[in-house]
Amino acid sequence: MSDEPPHPCEGMARALADPDIPLVYNDKFREHGIPVQDGGSSVTVLEFCLFCGAELPDSLRDEWFDRLTRLGLDPDSPELPLDMRSGAWWRRTELFIAATPKTTSQGVAGSVGVILGTTKARSATC
Ligand SMILES: [Zn+2]
Numbered sequence: 255m256s257d258e259p260p261h262p263c264e265g266m267a268r269a270l271a272d273p274d275i276p277l278v279y280n281d282k283f284r285e286h287g288i289p290v291q292d293g294g295s296s297v298t299v300l301e302f303c304l305f306c307g308a309e310l311p312d313s314l315r316d317e318w319f320d321r322l323t324r325l326g327l328d329p330d331s332p333e334l335p336l337d338m339r340s341g342a343w344w345r346r347t348e349l350f351i352a353a354t355p356k357t358t359s360q361g362v363a364g365s366v367g368v369i370l371g372t373t374k375a376r377s378a379t380c
Contacts, residue, residue, distance in 0.1 A: 257281040257341055265305025277304075281341035283315040284349075314344050 259270065259279045266286065269275045278297060279286050287297035302309055319329075321343065327334055337343040344350060 259286065260284060260311050261286065261303060261308065263303055263306050263308065266303055269305070282339065282343075283313055283318055284311055284341060284344060285313045285315065286310050314349060317344070317349065 259266065259281070266277075269277045270279050270286075276289055276291075277286070278289055280297070285297065285299050286303075287299045290296040290298060299313055300310055318338070321338065322329065322334075325335075325338075335343075337346065
């Protein structure tokens with residue numbers, strides 16, 4: 255099953271393929287982001303594409319943790335189903351349809367949110 259990012263944009267694809275550009279895509283949560291350079295695993299999640307300005311698909315982090323709770327598992331559980339370890343879980347559901355790129359005329363300003371651990375906070379417009 256493909257783990258291609260759901261945003262079909264050449265600029266984003268090139269940036270994600272370039273190890274010198276600090277941009278990541280987490281298929282499990284369907285998040286595009288910029289790693290926070292503090293030595294941890296935090297990522298500043300992007301809501302809009304830095305290259306074409308289109309709105310990126312919504313993060314599925316909350317849905318992933320909701321499913322985990324319903325299964326009675328924690329994130330590091332060895333019993334975690336294989337499809338929950340990648341984007342396979344959302345690609346098989348109605349959430350896949352919601353991944354269709356949205357077009358927008360908005361710019362990049364105010365387009366980022368911050369993920370610290372499992373708590374999501376949105377930054378104010380710069
Ligand atoms: Zn784009």
